[in-house]
Amino acid sequence: MRLDVITIFPEYLEPLNVSLVGKARARGQLDVRVHDLRAWAHDRHHTVDDTPYGGGPGMVMKPEPWGEALDAVLASSAPPADAGDAAAGGSGPVIVVPTPSGRPFTQELAVELAAKPWLVFTPARYEGIDRRVVEEYAERADVREVSIGDYVLAGGEAPVLVMVEAIARLLPGVLGNAESHRDDSFAPGAMADLLEGPVYTKPPEWRGRGVPDVLVSGHHGRIARWRRDEALRRTAGHRPDLIARCDPAAFDKHDRATLHSLGWSAGSDGRFGPPGQAVEE
């Protein structure tokens, strides 16, 4: 997979040389290219921002440097021939624009983007990029405006690091153990829509604290059941919205008993509601 990042702070992307992503780069599984946007700003001060039309606080990123930068990156050598199959939507890049006003970045979107051969990230500073840039490139590429959460950061570089890590760990051969993301919280499949429960490792006792007996029982069925109960418990506590929107058919008899023990009850549509929420008749 090829990744391009266009930024006014190339050094902010240094963490892409470290750990999982760094190793994937070293192995040639990821071709990461970080570009300094100011290389395409031609005045003496390499200006990339200006005051907003209509007034208001802050500055807006000028369209010309972004246009030149994107033209140059898009025109640069295509990704490997085998990378652009039909399922991946052709060999053109997906342009990912981090912005707090984008669609939410989810595990589902990470999985979709991990199947693409080429991603171009355009992290902005200030109040964002002149709107005409997204409009222009949406005519010739797949442009996604994406938010990593309901909070406002000072720029899109940290969101790029977040998204690249979520995507890179899904690439074949990057994590080492293909099973590792099967049980991820938010992974499609067995533990769908439940958060992962707690995990333990050696020593068997630490500061007077043991590990749950069931985990050392060797009983695979009981261990799986315990993990599922812990996932239900943690999800009910931290993300009750995920339980409430679960298809009730996804819960077996034991799940229901666990949810009941946590004070949850099924409404008339079968969906579970949290303790204290009126159950419809």
Ligand code: ADE
């Ligand atoms: N830029 C600033 N805040 C952001 C957010 N929450 N997601 C993506 N890009 C951003």
